[in-house]
Amino acid sequence: xxxxxxxxxxxxxxxxxxxxxxxxxxxxxxxxxxxxxxxxxxxxxxxxxxxxxxxxxxxxxxxxxxxxxxxxxxxxxxxxxxxxxxxxxxxxxxxxxxxxxxxxxxxxxxxxxxxxxxxxxxxxxxxxxxxxxxx
Amino acid sequence: xxxxxxxxxxxxxxxxxxxxxxxxxxxxxxxxxxxxxxxxxxxxxxxxxxxxxxxxxxxxxxxxxxxxxxxxxxxxxxxxxxxxxxxxxxxxxxxxxxxxxxxxxxxxxxxxxxxxxxxxxxxxxxxx
Numbered sequence: 001x002x003x004x005x006x007x008x009x010x011x012x013x014x015x016x017x018x019x020x021x022x023x024x025x026x027x028x029x030x031x032x033x034x035x036x037x038x039x040x041x042x043x044x045x046x047x048x049x050x051x052x053x054x055x056x057x058x059x060x061x062x063x064x065x066x067x068x069x070x071x072x073x074x075x076x077x078x079x080x081x082x083x084x085x086x087x088x089x090x091x092x093x094x095x096x097x098x099x100x101x102x103x104x105x106x107x108x109x110x111x112x113x114x115x116x117x118x119x120x121x122x123x124x125x126x127x128x129x130x131x132x133x134x135x
Numbered sequence: 136x137x138x139x140x141x142x143x144x145x146x147x148x149x150x151x152x153x154x155x156x157x158x159x160x161x162x163x164x165x166x167x168x169x170x171x172x173x174x175x176x177x178x179x180x181x182x183x184x185x186x187x188x189x190x191x192x193x194x195x196x197x198x199x200x201x202x203x204x205x206x207x208x209x210x211x212x213x214x215x216x217x218x219x220x221x222x223x224x225x226x227x228x229x230x231x232x233x234x235x236x237x238x239x240x241x242x243x244x245x246x247x248x249x250x251x252x253x254x255x256x257x258x259x260x261x262x263x
Contacts, residue, residue, distance in 0.1 A: 011208035012198070014217070014230035033208060034233070040206045042196040060213060063199015086220040087230060 004029050005103055006075070008050045010059035011039055013080070017087035017094075024091070025098050031055065047074055056106060066110040066121050076107050082114035089115060096135040105131060175252065184248040190241035202245065204238050214242040 004027050009018050011033040018032050031053070033039065038046060043064050050057045056076035057064060064077055080090050090113075097103060097111075097118050105111075105120050112119045113135075120131040175183075181202055185191045192205040201210045209231060217227040218239070227239045 012210055012213050014213070015232050016230065038208075040197065040208060042194075043199065044196065046208075060210070062201050062208075062210060063197075068199065086216065 005098075005106065006053070006055045007031070007078075008046070008053065008055040008057050009033060010046065010057060010062075010064070012060045012062065013058060014087045017091055020087065020091040021094060024095055027098060027103070043068065050075060066124060071110055071121060071124050072108055074108075077110045078106055079110065079112045081112045082116075093135060097133070100133055100135065102133055105133075180249055180252045184245050187248060188241055188245045190238055191245045204234070204242060207234075209234070211242045211245055214239055215246060218243070 006029045007021070009021070009030060009032045013032070018030070021028060022030050033041070033046060036049075038049065041049075043062075046057060047064070047069055049055075051074055054075050056078055057074070058078045058080065061079060061081050065079060066077070069077065080093070082093075093113050093115050097106075097113055100118070102118075105122075106118075108122075110121045112121075115135070117135055118133040120133070122128060122131065181193060185193050185202065190205050191202055191211065193200055193202050197203065198208060198210055201212070203210045204214070214227050214231070217230040218224060220226060221229065224236060224239050224243075227242075228234060228236065
């Protein structure tokens, strides 16, 4: 069973962070929106591409989330959130999540990554509690 | 047009609080360098600032309407974050090497125009 994550990095992800993620783990298979000619593509176009390629979209706090794109209608979304959005901090957070042993839980879910925790929404039903992984 | 005597009476009514939302508009606007519209919605402030900055775009379908650099999916706030972290414009260019210095300056100028807008706490509807 493979535990590789197929990711699509949004253009708002900084270049150094993209490079760090590409080099950080063989468990990550990465494409970058900017490198596939989708700069200025609409949110829906990015999600359509991610669906077609079976990739989890990695973005910052923008309009791509579980409210606009219902859970289970896409391979997954990872939102890098929190006050500290700089690449070195985000790269450390991402690395901790990848090494947590629970990275596959990000599939078909919406994951909000902060320096302290990964909060994973697995359902649009508010009665279903989020999964919280301390990082 | 108010007479000098009427104006004096209003100054007595609102002596040390020229920006009070309770003061009449003509009175408030005497104390700001340029005439401001205190009743404008925040979304209108963003739209007007974007009109003045051709390098900035706002589209509901892209980044959920977050102000961004035109022809990219890079929000203005990420540019400001990079400048905050590195302390200079060159820092933003490290984060996004394909951008030009002019684009980074455009983002800063846009943010400055938005933040220039005062809020009238009485008449302004909640932001967000």
